[in-house]
Amino acid sequence: MRRLVVALVLLATASGARALEIRSCHVRLDVAEGGSARGTVSLHLAAVEPGRIAIPLGFADVQGLRLASAMPAGTTLTSVSGNGQTIVLVDLPQGVAPETTLSLAFEVRQAFVVTKLAAGEKSTLPEGSRLLRHALVNSQPATIGSYRAEVLFPDGMRAHAIREALPKLGKKESEPRVRLTAIEGRNGARLQVARLLQGDSASMQLELVPRKRSPGWLIAGLILSVLYLVHFRDLIAKKG
Amino acid sequence: MTATTALPTSDDRLQQLLDMEKMTLSSAGRAAQGRAEQWMRYLGFPGGIAVFLFFYYFSFDGGLSGAAQAGLACFLLALVWWITEPFPTYVTSLVLMFLLLVTRTAGSKAIMDVLGMEVIWLNLLAFILSSMLVKTRLAKRMALTLVLRFGHKAGWALLAFLIIQMVLAPLIPATAARCVMTLPLMLVVAAIYGSTEESPNAFGRNLMLLNLVGISVLSSMTMTGSSANLIAVGLIQSMGGHRIYYMDWARLGAPIAILTTLAMWFLGRKWIFPISAEEQIPRLPGGLDVVRRKREEMGPFTLGEKKAVVIFALVLLLWMTDVFHLRWFGVEISAPFAALLGAVIVLFPRWGVLQWSEADIPWHLLIFSAGAYAGGLALDDTGAAEWAVRKLFDRLALDQLPFGIVFTLIVAVMMYSHLLTTSKTVRTMILIPIIITLSKALGWDPVSLALPAALCIDWVVGLPISGKPNVILFSTNQYSVVDNLKYGLITCTIGVVLLVISAATWFHWLGITPSFWAVAR
Numbered sequence: 146m147r148r149l150v151v152a153l154v155l156l157a158t159a160s161g162a163r164a165l166e167i168r169s170c171h172v173r174l175d176v177a178e179g180g181s182a183r184g185t186v187s188l189h190l191a192a193v194e195p196g197r198i199a200i201p202l203g204f205a206d207v208q209g210l211r212l213a214s215a216m217p218a219g220t221t222l223t224s225v226s227g228n229g230q231t232i233v234l235v236d237l238p239q240g241v242a243p244e245t246t247l248s249l250a251f252e253v254r255q256a257f258v259v260t261k262l263a264a265g266e267k268s269t270l271p272e273g274s275r276l277l278r279h280a281l282v283n284s285q286p287a288t289i290g291s292y293r294a295e296v297l298f299p300d301g302m303r304a305h306a307i308r309e310a311l312p313k314l315g316k317k318e319s320e321p322r323v324r325l326t327a328i329e330g331r332n333g334a335r336l337q338v339a340r341l342l343q344g345d346s347a348s349m350q351l352e353l354v355p356r357k358r359s360p361g362w363l364i365a366g367l368i369l370s371v372l373y374l375v376h377f378r379d380l381i382a383k384k385g
Numbered sequence: 386m387t388a389t390t391a392l393p394t395s396d397d398r399l400q401q402l403l404d405m406e407k408m409t410l411s412s413a414g415r416a417a418q419g420r421a422e423q424w425m426r427y428l429g430f431p432g433g434i435a436v437f438l439f440f441y442y443f444s445f446d447g448g449l450s451g452a453a454q455a456g457l458a459c460f461l462l463a464l465v466w467w468i469t470e471p472f473p474t475y476v477t478s479l480v481l482m483f484l485l486l487v488t489r490t491a492g493s494k495a496i497m498d499v500l501g502m503e504v505i506w507l508n509l510l511a512f513i514l515s516s517m518l519v520k521t522r523l524a525k526r527m528a529l530t531l532v533l534r535f536g537h538k539a540g541w542a543l544l545a546f547l548i549i550q551m552v553l554a555p556l557i558p559a560t561a562a563r564c565v566m567t568l569p570l571m572l573v574v575a576a577i578y579g580s581t582e583e584s585p586n587a588f589g590r591n592l593m594l595l596n597l598v599g600i601s602v603l604s605s606m607t608m609t610g611s612s613a614n615l616i617a618v619g620l621i622q623s624m625g626g627h628r629i630y631y632m633d634w635a636r637l638g639a640p641i642a643i644l645t646t647l648a649m650w651f652l653g654r655k656w657i658f659p660i661s662a663e664e665q666i667p668r669l670p671g672g673l674d675v676v677r678r679k680r681e682e683m684g685p686f687t688l689g690e691k692k693a694v695v696i697f698a699l700v701l702l703l704w705m706t707d708v709f710h711l712r713w714f715g716v717e718i719s720a721p722f723a724a725l726l727g728a729v730i731v732l733f734p735r736w737g738v739l740q741w742s743e744a745d746i747p748w749h750l751l752i753f754s755a756g757a758y759a760g761g762l763a764l765d766d767t768g769a770a771e772w773a774v775r776k777l778f779d780r781l782a783l784d785q786l787p788f789g790i791v792f793t794l795i796v797a798v799m800m801y802s803h804l805l806t807t808s809k810t811v812r813t814m815i816l817i818p819i820i821i822t823l824s825k826a827l828g829w830d831p832v833s834l835a836l837p838a839a840l841c842i843d844w845v846v847g848l849p850i851s852g853k854p855n856v857i858l859f860s861t862n863q864y865s866v867v868d869n870l871k872y873g874l875i876t877c878t879i880g881v882v883l884l885v886i887s888a889a890t891w892f893h894w895l896g897i898t899p900s901f902w903a904v905a906r
Contacts, residue, residue, distance in 0.1 A: 271489075305451035305489065306767065316623040319818035321768065327447035354451055358442060362488075366438050370431035373471075380427045381420075 165198055166191040169291040172203065176277065178299040180257040185213055186233075187248045193241055200233040200247075203281030203294065203347075206254045207231040214248035217241050222249070228282060256296075258350075273355050274305065279336065280348035289341040294349070297333040302353045304334060309350035312338065323349045332356070422865070429469025437462035441488075448776075453769035455488035460760040460769075464805075467757075467850055468866045474849065474859075475749040478756020491763045499759045503721050504561070504853055505751055510724035511565035514700065516744045517731045521689035523697075524569030529680040531570060532577055533673060539588050539665045540654060542574055543595055547650055550599030551643070555607050557704045559720035560600050560843075564854035566697075568861075571596055575863060577676065579668030582862040587658040589863040594658075594872040597846055598649050600854045602876065604843035606642045608634035609708075613809035617817050617839035624821045625831030637892065638840045641883050648879050649872075657872055689738050696738075700727035750860045757850040761807030770806065771815050774798070778819065784827055789901035791827065792834060792888050793881070795820055799838040800877045803845040809852070813842055828905030833898045837884055844880055847873035 168189040176182040186202060202224075210222050210233060219238030224231050233249060258276035262268060270276065279294050298304065310323040323336050336349045440458035449457075463481040467474055482499075485491045499505070518524040535545035546567070553563050571592055575581070580589025604610035608618050608631055618629045654660045669675050686694075703710075703723035710717040718726070731739045764770040777798060783791050799816055806812045820838050824831045845852040849859035849869055859869065889901040 303447070303451055307450065319624065319822045321771065325448050325450055325768075332447040362441055363438055366434040370434050373430045374427075377427060377430070377471075381423050 164192045164194065165287045167287045167289045169293070170200075170289050171292075172279075172281075172294040173297070174204070174253065174256060174279070174295070175297045176256045176299050178301070180255045180275070182253040182256040184251050184253055185248060186251075187214075187246060189246050191244045193237065193243050193245055195237050195239045195241055198235050198237065199285040200235060200249070201281055201284045202231040202233060202251070203279050204231055204251075204253045204256070205229050207251045208254060209250075209252040211250050212248070213250040214246055216245075216247065228284070229280065230282060230284075232284060270352070271354075275302070275353045276308070276350060277353055278309070278348065278350040280346060281341075282346045283341040283343055286343050288343065289338075292336075292338045292341050292347055294336040294347070295328055295333055296335075296349075296351070297328055297331050298353055300331070301356050303332045303356045305352045305354040307334070307349065308352055309348055310336070311346065311348045323351075422867070425469045425867075426471050429466060430471040432469065433462040433465035433471075436465050449769065449772050450767060452488075452490050453764075453767035453772060456485065456490035456760075456763040456767045457769045457773070459484040459488060459490060460764055460805075463756065463760055464848075464850075467848065468870065470866060473749070475753040475756070478753045478759075481756045481760050485759060485763050490767060491759065495762070495766070496759045499755045499762065500751070502755075502758060503719065504758065505754060507559060507561050507721040507724060508565075508751060508754060508853060508857070509746055510721060510728045511561050512746045513728040513731060513739070513744045514697065514724060515565040515568055516746075517693050517696065517739050518566075518569050519745070520743055521687070521693040521738050522683065523690045523693045525573060526680070526683055526686075526690065528570045528573035528577075529676055529683070532574055532667065532676050533680060536574070536577065536667055536673065536676070539578060539591075539660050540650075542578070543591060543650055543654065546571070546574075546592065546596055547599050547646055550596060550603055551606075551646070554600075554603035554610055557701065558604070558609060558611055558707070559704060560604060560611065561853035561857065562700075562704060562720060562724065563600050564596070564857045567596065568857060571858075572861065575861075577667045577669065578664060580664075580863060585863040586664055587654070587660045588664045589861075590658045590868055590872075591653045591660060593858045593861055593863045594846075594869065595646075595650060595653055597854055597858050597869075598872070598876050599646055601843050601846050601852060602642050602646055602880070605840050606635060606639040607631065608638075610638075611809060611843050613813045613842045614839065616810060616813050617835070617842060620813070620817045620821065621832060621835050621839070624818055625824075625835055627830075627832045629832070629836060634836075634840075636895070637836065637887070637897065641840060641880065641887065644883055645876060645879050649876055652875065653872065657875060658868070692736075692738050696727050696730050699730070700724060747860055750856055753850075754853070754856050757807040757856075761811060764806070765808075765811045765815065770811070771819075773805070774802070774815060774819055778823060783823065785904065787902045787904055788829060788833070788899050789885070789889060791829070792837065792898065792901075793885050795823075795834050795838055796841060796884050796888075797881050799841040800844055800881050801847070801874075803851050804847045807850050807852075809842050809845060813839070829899065836897065837888065837892070840884065841880065844877055846876050 168191055171187045172184065174182045174184040184204065186200065188200065205226060207224060210224050212220065212222065217238050217240045221236045223234040225234065226232070235247065256277055258278050260268070277296060279296060281292065281294070283289055304325050307323050307325070310321070312322070314322055320337065322338070323334055325332070325334050327333065328335070334349060334351055336347060338347045341347060437458045440461055441455060445454060459481055462484070463477050466472070466477040482496050485496055486493055531545055532542065535541045549567060550563065553566070557563050575589040575592050578586070578588040580586040580592070605614070608614045608629065614634070618634070622628050667673060667676065700723050703718055703726070704720055707717060707719070731737050732741060781794055783794065799820070802812060802816065817835055817839060821831045821835050824834045845855065847870055849855045849866055855869070888898045892898040893900060
């Protein structure tokens with residue numbers, strides 16, 4: 146039923162959004178230790194007309210949605226969810242500039258993937274590891290010219306591995322789809338796609354681990370080295 | 386190879402050297418030679434651990450994932466152990482595979498699957514074909530003929546091998562195949578010049594390492610010399626927008642490769658591993674007359690030898706005609722499958738020439754290769770290799786530098802980066818796109834940097850882990866890892882120097898590179 150509602154909403158917005166151009170869409174998510182996160186999305190729009198536009202966000206469980214840039218009075222926001230992502234419906238009043246930057250702020254209740262284990266089922270992640278996933282489906286008619294999603298990891302955490310980075314790189318692309326990078330002095334990851342047509346998707350999944358490594362390898366390495374140096378002294382003994 | 390005891394007469398000695406069917410590729414480690422090597426082995430173990438701990442715990446910037454950092458630490462530990470040899474190379478490979486798992490760099494399936502890779506199969510099957518050459522005594526006949534014709538002096542014998550590799554390179558893209566084909570000849574000729582596993586000499590070192598250089602470097606003569614060359618050509622076309630034709634590549638690559646191998650033929654025996662006067666001639670009392678007599682005693686070709694010739698010719702034909710397979714058979718028979726067909730015929734009851742128990746398959750070598758490939762793939766899959774390359778180019782700050790300096794740095798990075806990778810394909814896939822992107826960003830034609838860089842792809846001669854022929858030739862125990870490194874680095878440096886001189890002269894005259902001191906925009 147929910148899918149049907151989303152489909153109807155998108156259909157209703159389709160006529161108003163036909164000429165709309167989304168030149169770029171930049172999302173940033175700042176994740177706190179427990180998994181709650183603060184996010185912003187900034188869209189550079191062209192050929193904007195009064196009416197309703199739909200903005201897919203790529204996060205489920207979004208709350209506290211609000212405008213973060215100056216827009217004409219009467220601009221309203223509504224959110225609906227479907228297919229694991231939130232879609233923001235923006236109603237633009239008369240007088241909206243044809244080319245504008247629309248910024249929204251929001252909170253995500255839980256950015257980490259929460260897996261409910263069945264009785265007797267073992268976790269595939271070691272203690273202290275967390276999975277962070279962002280997946281966007283361009284579920285509105287306009288092509289997104291450039292899509293970039295940045296995730297700032299909680300303090301004290303780093304990425305152990307990039308487990309998913311989609312879409313696959315094209316023949317002419319040389320930059321990795323997902324790049325781990327320092328953002329404003331914090332560890333983070335950046336997903337970048339040049340062009341997302343209607344129905345295209347982009348996603349990344351990261352395994353986060355505590356930044357501080359266990360001293361186990363240090364202790365084992367020192368013990369082994371000392372044992373070797375003692376027990377293999379004969380290797381350097383002078384012959385005869 | 387391990388042979389039995391020393392002998393009284395020249396005939397007996399030669400007979401023992403040529404009794405290759407009684408020899409096996411030894412898994413015994415090479416004894417340390419000299420005090421320096423003893424200390425290197427002793428300190429190599431804690432040294433490797435120290436390198437591991439540094440790279441594992443050091444706080445790099447946010448661009449490196451935990452798995453990539455752990456993979457880098459594991460690979461560098463193995464690299465130190467492979468070079469210093471505190472224990473046999475295959476044990477290091479097994480340690481590396483275990484470390485990759487427990488540091489969560491790679492999953493168990495990815496690590497174990499390495500043993501099923503095409504390259505491991507090709508090595509295995511090529512050893513069966515090599516055993517066929519030995520068992521049927523075809524290798525012995527060919528080696529005796531080669532020595533009789535060119536073996537009056539060590540220099541000519543070495544040159545003969547270089548010419549053989551030069552002829553084979555454009556015909557057979559699989560370097561392991563070329564290596565295994567010629568390995569039995571190398572072993573016999575080395576033995577005739579007094580170089581065996583027990584007492585390797587300068588001739589043996591020169592012979593093995595010159596063949597290694599010949600097999601690898603001469604692959605860069607043509608764009609079909611290896612599949613990695615073709616990948617580079619594809620990347621230059623798709624990302625750089627320039628089509629590279631066969632002759633575009635050959636006219637640049639062939640002169641550089643041939644000049645370098647000739648330089649190594651000369652420098653190797655005169656300067657790197659000087660061949661003493663007594664090693665210049667066959668080390669057999671009676672000299673070449675004994676060799677001639679042995680050759681005559683072999684008589685005409687036996688049925689086994691004839692079968693071996695036919696089987697080898699069939700495999701060779703399939704290796705040489707791979708571009709036509711799709712048209713002829715509707716399917717491409719890759720190099721390992723061509724060797725597999727050869728192995729089937731070789732081992733076929735009654736019609737074949739070998740039984741399974743007679744095939745000398747050095748499993749320790751395949752385990753060594755598997756470990757090296759697992760480590761190399763982990764560096765690629767986790768992004769560690771790409772991170773390291775980008776970091777390096779960022780540090781070099783190439784903008785505003787004259788073209789010649791940029792060219793020199795890029796070619797040097799491409800050339801020496803093989804020391805930290807185990808696969809030409811992976812190295813190509815990482816470096817060539819970055820070089821193309823970099824050239825565009827700096828304002829140079831991508832071909833001017835990417836094509837010369839691509840000519841370095843096959844120069845994987847620095848370490849025993851750097852390529853398939855390296856692993857195979859290292860198993861002969863005729864040279865140490867340090868010998869390999871020394872010879873390989875000199876080869877690569879000559880290559881870089883020749884490429885830089887070429888960029889300043891005839892590459893520019895051909896319109897490939899801009900003026901050497903030009904500054905972009």
